[in-house]
Amino acid sequence: MMIHATLLVLLVAIIGLTPTASRAAGKDFVIGLSGDATSLNPVVATDGQSYIAEWPLFDSLVELDQGLNVKPLLAESWEVSRDGLTYTFKLKRGVKWHDGKPFSARDVAFTFYSVLDPKVTTPHRAYFDALAGFSELTAKENPKRPEELAVRPIEVVDDHTVRFRLRYPSGSFLAVLVNPRAGIVPEHLLKGVDLNTAEFNRRPIGTGPFKLVEWRRGERLVMEANTRYHGGRPALDRLIFRIIPDSVVLLQELRAGGVDFIENPPLTEVARLKQTPNLKVLVADNTSYTYFGWRQDLAPFTDVRVRRALYHAIDVPSIVREVLQGYAAVSTGQFPPSSWAFDPSVKPYAYDPARAKALLAEAGFKPGADGVLTKDGKRFSFSVRHDQANQSVKDTAVIVQEFLKRVGVEVHLEPLDWPTFVKKLFASDFEGIVVGWTNHHDPDPFAYTIWHSSQWKGRNFAHYKNPKVDEALEAARRSGVTAERKKHYAEFSKALMEDAPYVFLYFPQQVYVTRAGYEGFVPIPTFAGIYQSLKGVRWTGR
Template sequence: MRMKTVLLSFPLLFLILLGINLIFVSSRPTPMVNQLIISSIGDASYLNPVLAQDSASSDINGLVFNGLIKYNRDLQGFVGDLAESWEIRPGPEPEITFFLRRGVLWHDGKPFSAEDVKFTYDKIMDEKTQTVRRSDYELVKKVEVVDPYTFRVTYKQPFSPGLGTWGIGILPKHRLEKEDINTTSFNRSPIGTGPFRFVEWVSDEKIVLEANPRYFEGRPQLDRIIYRIIPETSLSEMELLTRGVDYYGVLPHQYQRMNEIPFLKIYSQPSLSYTYIGYNLKNPLFQDKRVRQALTHAIHREEIVQYVLYGFGNVISGPFPSHLWYYNPNVKPLPYDPVKAKKLLTEAGWRDTDGDGVLDREGKPFRFKLITNSGNDIRRDVGVLVQRQLRELGIDVTFETYEWSVFLKNFINAKHFDACILGWSLSPDPDDYMIWHSSQIEKGFNFISYVNPEADRLWEEGRKEYDLERRRKIYWRIHELIAEDQPYTFLFSPIGISALQKKFVLVERDPSGREIYRPIQMEKAGLMYDLIKWYVPRGIVMEK
């Protein structure tokens, strides 16, 4: 689940961060000067933005497909993508009218139109479509194709995140209207409107994209992008150091070594994500919030940040990354306090009555299994530390890892788990309704089965409110409620680190048409925000 710090393919409000362990490393591609080779810890699942839930798929979908809009580089608003502009008519049933770009072509040469936008919406709302995106559009009253280049959406009520939801990748009607979207071969060989078009997918080995020569913003400077599936972090590091890959999401313990390599540039910034331990609230062990609070008090999160993240992260107190405007600074993380943890457990009826070192209640020991996905070194190390710390408290914890697809299908989606270590990557907008609202237990991402009527009401209220300060108050109160309930032990929000070979530059043109090279910089929206301008010069470029 944890992979990179770039902003994931918008508008997936939250994606399960991927980490996969496979059995072999792909062979190196044929060397080319003007290509980007990316090390990916896990394979994609669906190259279809309506179906994809993981970051590996999302990264690639973001290059193959376009939404109507996208975040600007500062994450402070939106700019047009497939839409050139839009108009918002406020009111009790607000409308958004999108004016679409003309002359946009799908990768197969067919023209893009408003019919494709309506088709994508219809597929999302079709109950047969296996998507978790539906809740983003449940407040839509109707959609209209006004003309081939005008698309209008009307909402049942005010919906402040509404504009942002139209950043989802648009699908081609002409290619999919007669197919089952869940099983179509399109999901492994897609066509989009994006800057790069699909070439090849060799499972568990590589995914290859090439520049779209007819892209509406101009042909990308890079000729190809190759995602190499390299499951082991040590092998990814070796490939980076021997120039077998160009870009890699660096783990904290690798930072010092990577920072000393002269041909690499290291980038870092706070990420739009956090890591947590989620408790299955259907399990009687975790239904008393005193128990959940005790577990958090018993876990030394500062130690995790220091020794697992090497300081590249911050302990958080609730369901938002700590650097965002809707994080409530008045809610402090529960401190590491084993004495307080023991007291809370005693109040909840857990004592070691038989002297075997394990707490028990009504003859049953406090015993559970903590699970996570294999291939993610940080989660593995967190699990080992948590297991030790909880055992010191008298809780018998076993810790196991599972291959990603097995982990997701057999445990998380099936709700067949006690506790899990996972992470969310979030949108800059605080509407995490899909994770926390009780209506999303069966059809969204609320797989821990969390229910809080006041929080439900506030999530609904937050969706109706447009005023920034009033929204802040709503989400601050949600933060307070969830921090009190502790359905998760909120572990940390990491500082993301990535390494890129210095041979890449941004290429732009001055008013006279002369090419200008400048260094690639980290944007708030991610390192790859200007990817279509990346280039490998054939001559010498002076470094700043």
């Protein structure tokens, strides 16, 4: 017994396996993450793990309710001009940064001017195309400064009032002002600093309900309650994010009491978890989707017959049944079935391996001696990179590999840790990928940044280009009328599916497991929406 107790003490000291009983009555809430963040600066962060980790640290002007409508956060109210070109926000008074400095409208202006600054590497810039002076401020050569413009897009009216001026009515403008991609950052710490390399990205100061006290790369992030939070002190004393890349180990830690909350458990275990007395399963719809993609500008993916063949080769509904255990909807494009932009007339390519083989033959491929297709002496063989920690993605990649093998296509899987995977993704350093990708509750931000041909150095890392798609996306984002936007997004969805730029697989539901006794979670049906509610989570012991 003494030996076992001694070993437990050593484990606690070395790797932080803190038994639930030793925590202060549920005041420390331990979250298991499958991968580490890459940056904690919302202006430059690019990936889902970073968005999750930064959410408790920063507040945005507005946030979402469970119906995906915006509501006040740092902004207590706002007015929109009759022509839809001016948004004036009244800011909450008495808000302090984590270092005690006062928050003001200057911080809001600094944040969004930083997003517009072409020297800052951010995936969010194109969200703000509607702002007056966007083209001049974001020009690659000789960009203008805000003071050089005839009309400033962001005006500090006074300490608690900020005004945005648009060049066209935008139906998505309020939607792009929400966390986790629009957290406000402090001017007093970042003015004159290179945001791409700032120490702030590792030691952030926000206005959010929690403040960072420790970040051990690859191990854990520790945050403590912001006692001066403008929305009231959080009920939890500390958030501890433990980085555990192995989904099996993560589940074991949940059962053993090493963590209190996980997302995306092995879905084959969900039924059993629902029957576990001290655990609670939460499920929410999702805007995020998983896909099998490739570089559009690399042969043979430049041939639409090849792309359609790969789509026909994969039995997507069987993946949803077997890998996702039904906790997903088959994807027919960029928008989930719950989105107002979803077009039910767009159908995916049917599973038809015979048709896949015929299309590949039309494209000039012939079976080689070992069964792998060849063309002009080159085997149809390529690598597919994926996140090694996401069990559903890993399983999906293996099944995709098997389906393609059946039609003569050879795939080599390359699992990578999440930070390395993201780095290669944004560098377009891949042939093929299987990835679960975050999305936005409004159709514009991700549809435009993923598919518009101007975004090759941003989220369009697959290098897709189609003038019809560009035209539809531009028309949709320049309208403030939902019915008009819906029409243009239908045109976009049809053109996209016809092009088969990659195999849209599924929209997985968000599945979370938490220890019974914690209450206050609000599973908002958008990517990682439940993390917005951490400020309201409390321990009841029930």
